[in-house]
Amino acid sequence: METVSENACFGGVQGVYRHASAATGCDMTFGLFLPAEAKDGPVPVLWYLSGLTCTHENAMVKAGAQGWAAEQGIALVFPDTSPRGEGVADHPDYDLGQGAGFYVNATQEPWSPHFRMWDYVAEELPALLAEHFAIDPERQAITGHSMGGHGALTLAMNLPGRYRSVSAFAPISNPTGSDWGRKQLSAYLGTDEAAWAKHDASLMMKQAGFDGPILIDTGTSDQFIDLLRPEALAAAIAERRQQATVRMQPGYDHSYFFVSSFMEDHVSFHADALYRD
Amino acid sequence: METVSENACFGGVQGVYRHASAATGCDMTFGLFLPAEAKDGPVPVLWYLSGLTCTHENAMVKAGAQGWAAEQGIALVFPDTSPRGEGVADHPDYDLGQGAGFYVNATQEPWSPHFRMWDYVAEELPALLAEHFAIDPERQAITGHSMGGHGALTLAMNLPGRYRSVSAFAPISNPTGSDWGRKQLSAYLGTDEAAWAKHDASLMMKQAGFDGPILIDTGTSDQFIDLLRPEALAAAIAERRQQATVRMQPGYDHSYFFVSSFMEDHVSFHADALYRD
Numbered sequence: 001m002e003t004v005s006e007n008a009c010f011g012g013v014q015g016v017y018r019h020a021s022a023a024t025g026c027d028m029t030f031g032l033f034l035p036a037e038a039k040d041g042p043v044p045v046l047w048y049l050s051g052l053t054c055t056h057e058n059a060m061v062k063a064g065a066q067g068w069a070a071e072q073g074i075a076l077v078f079p080d081t082s083p084r085g086e087g088v089a090d091h092p093d094y095d096l097g098q099g100a101g102f103y104v105n106a107t108q109e110p111w112s113p114h115f116r117m118w119d120y121v122a123e124e125l126p127a128l129l130a131e132h133f134a135i136d137p138e139r140q141a142i143t144g145h146s147m148g149g150h151g152a153l154t155l156a157m158n159l160p161g162r163y164r165s166v167s168a169f170a171p172i173s174n175p176t177g178s179d180w181g182r183k184q185l186s187a188y189l190g191t192d193e194a195a196w197a198k199h200d201a202s203l204m205m206k207q208a209g210f211d212g213p214i215l216i217d218t219g220t221s222d223q224f225i226d227l228l229r230p231e232a233l234a235a236a237i238a239e240r241r242q243q244a245t246v247r248m249q250p251g252y253d254h255s256y257f258f259v260s261s262f263m264e265d266h267v268s269f270h271a272d273a274l275y276r277d
Numbered sequence: 278m279e280t281v282s283e284n285a286c287f288g289g290v291q292g293v294y295r296h297a298s299a300a301t302g303c304d305m306t307f308g309l310f311l312p313a314e315a316k317d318g319p320v321p322v323l324w325y326l327s328g329l330t331c332t333h334e335n336a337m338v339k340a341g342a343q344g345w346a347a348e349q350g351i352a353l354v355f356p357d358t359s360p361r362g363e364g365v366a367d368h369p370d371y372d373l374g375q376g377a378g379f380y381v382n383a384t385q386e387p388w389s390p391h392f393r394m395w396d397y398v399a400e401e402l403p404a405l406l407a408e409h410f411a412i413d414p415e416r417q418a419i420t421g422h423s424m425g426g427h428g429a430l431t432l433a434m435n436l437p438g439r440y441r442s443v444s445a446f447a448p449i450s451n452p453t454g455s456d457w458g459r460k461q462l463s464a465y466l467g468t469d470e471a472a473w474a475k476h477d478a479s480l481m482m483k484q485a486g487f488d489g490p491i492l493i494d495t496g497t498s499d500q501f502i503d504l505l506r507p508e509a510l511a512a513a514i515a516e517r518r519q520q521a522t523v524r525m526q527p528g529y530d531h532s533y534f535f536v537s538s539f540m541e542d543h544v545s546f547h548a549d550a551l552y553r554d
Binding site: 007008009010011014061062064066067219221249250251252253255256257258260261264 | 284285286287288291338339341343344496498526527528529530532533534535537538541
């Protein structure tokens with residue numbers, strides 16, 4: 001593993017690291033914030049999954065999460081959103097291919113050799129972090145924005161016991177019913193919609209739910225709200241009687257100005273779960 | 278004046294605006310954060326001047342200042358660092374020309390027609406803000422990073438009574454004694470060093486000082502620290518018996534990870550001055 005950069009940040013270290021990934025068959029880059037407490041032993045970790053077009057870097061520099069994580073003594077990990085590189089398939093649209101991995105394991109050509117972001121985020125990267133950094137694998141939580149909110153919610157519901165809490169900013173909430181979803185799921189997984197169900201937060205909420213607290217924020221002025229379909233997930237949560245806080249935030253849009261405005265709430269929410277015995 | 282964008286942010290609005298500038302003879306773009314309190318009347322304002330290569334946007338998305346400003350009910354203004362456009366002189370080096378205005382009024386060709394950032398920040402933009410936005414011109418403070426820290430300090434000491442407080446992150450502290458300064462001051466102002474003195478914070482500290490509190494942070498691992506020359510300003514402050522807090526922050530570098538780590542302190546510092554009767 002190669003250290004790309006390390007910067008002092010809120011008493012801890014904001015690092016960027018690169019490694020050869022077996023899951024994706026290419027080099028992968030991720031950001032990791034370690035609070036000062038990590039010098040003395042393993043700390044809890046909050047995963048932040050990013051949205052369409054993002055790399056590991058966007059949230060790392062724009063979401064304003066490190067200060068709150070430092071206050072709580074929590075690590076933050078910022079994975080990339082797809083495999084990348086010259087030998088990796090791509091597509092001219094911003095919402096398919098590189099930068100748009102959708103947190104699935106692709107089964108269809110030309111995507112299947114590299115687009116295995118589910119395995120990367122669920123298996124390979126957690127193992128790598130536990131091996132190389134002072135991260136406590138028993139205390140993990142997950143959040144994300146837009147496509148990353150979709151990833152956070154579907155990972156959390158498909159991996160019971162893995163994450164103590166899950167939250168999301170403006171998540172793609174019902175991809176099987178949206179142009180942000182049907183396009184990608186058919187490209188990566190094929191047209192048999194049975195394979196899509198585990199990758200739809202609203203369907204997973206109906207089928208499985210989540211054994212822990214959930215926090216979801218969406219802006220009422222989100223320019224992509226018709227693609228996000230928050231109403232599907234809100235209804236599924238209510239129908240299931242799932243423990244959750246679902247907030248529609250007046251006037252906020254889809255930008256990082258929205259994400260950063262509510263980051264303190266999300267980090268505090270996860271800290272409550274991560275520090276519960 | 279044209280509204281480029283407005284995003285809800287921490288209960289207020291992060292706007293970006295463009296206007297034809299008489300001072301620089303070209304269109305100028307700036308960011309302005311207005312807290313919720315601005316809906317009810319004029320609020321205090323903190324200026325943030327950016328460093329080499331930056332536009333109005335860098336600090337606006339990376340410094341993490343809006344949350345603290347919202348908590349204090351303070352507006353933030355993020356000016357650009359130079360005139361820009363096809364008819365504006367430029368230079369291939371990153372540290373001269375567009376993106377490197379150095380907060381002076383150029384007297385030398387080819388810079389003099391447009392590079393009048395002193396007048397823009399000291400006169401034109403404050404008047405524009407007071408006319409169009411709920412900003413209280415009697416309650417202004419100023420900060421900045423690197424070249425912008427230089428701008429903040431020299432403006433504050435040259436305009437007594439204008440700003441109630443001044444702070445800086447890793448300021449260029451002694452440009453007449455540094456390659457970050459001699460190159461730009463000779464290009465913009467000519468080789469007569471008498472014209473440079475008002476644009477050197479350490480020299481201005483010896484000559485004039487500042488009638489208010491000062492806060493300066495510099496990282497001990499700043500990769501540009503030999504160009505910043507914090508020792509010259511620290512000595513001048515001590516010699517003058519100037520009210521000030523000068524901190525060397527262990528392990529921090531020149532990045533926005535450093536700036537954001539101490540932004541809460543700086544906004545709180547300015548709020549104390551801005552809300553003093």
